[in-house]
Amino acid sequence: MPRQAAAARAPATRPVAAVDRALAVLGVFADHGRPALADIARGTGLYKSTVLRLLDSLVGAGYVQRHDDGRYRLGPQIPRLAVAYEAAFSLAEQVLPVLREVVAFSGESAAFHVRQGEARVCLYRVDSPQPLRDAVRQGDVLPLDRGSGGRVLLAFAGQRGRIYDAIRRDCVAALSGDRSKDLAGISAPVFGRNDELLGALTLTAPASRLAAPRARQLAPWLRRRAAELSRTLGASAGVVERMLAAR
Secondary structure (H helix, E strand, C coil): CCHHHHHHCCCCCCCCHHHHHHHHHHHHCCCCCCCCHHHHHHHHCCCHHHHHHHHHHHHHHCCEEECCCCCEEECCHHHHHHHHHHHHHHHHHHHHHHHHHHHHHHCCEEEEEEEECCEEEEEEEECCCCCCCCCCCCCCEEECCCCHHHHHHHHCCCCCCHHHHHHHHHCCEEEECCCCCCEEEEEEEEECHHHCEEEEEEEEEECCCCCHHHHHHHHHHHHHHHHHHHHHCCCCHHHHHHHHHCC
16 A cells, blocks of 8 residues: 555544645655646545545645646645755754864854744754763753843844844854853854844853853854854855954
């Protein structure tokens, strides 16, 4: 039995049965660029009346389009998913080597934070080899208004205030005790195509190891790495030059 058909005939009492069937319908498009109703029914093992109901939902959500000749094709939401899928992989491929470089150069932990609503997420992280380090893990949700990474994300989203004005001017934030009294961090913005703010490149360490003199040495270096990463990710020459020229 085809995999799509097996998924389509899952017991109706399963909470995800409708999702399984909708995915089975979409799966038919991998083998038929513009399938007719009969093609989808045959490929999924579903009744035509069931397929029609599923197609109505998929058309309404933009995942499928119906031609005047009665055939169907994938809708505009599918390319958007494909772009997001490719972007996620290209971002990881570009960011993770930089995080490893930060750890190798500084001996401290490195992370890449992105905004998620009114919080931030540690999207990627490479731990310091030292046994004493902060306990944040990849995927953790952190405050947006505390810590160098969150402050950078807010600053380049237009947040008002002296601290944010200074971060926008310097293109870097070096803070101690902002999120936790025992932690210090340095963060710089990372931009992509159309100069969109993608996230914050962040170095974190116990405050005892990242005192002000060392932070002042590391901050310009981290900003330069964020600028070069921004260049790689498609930021304009103007944005990259402004980051490199910041004091």
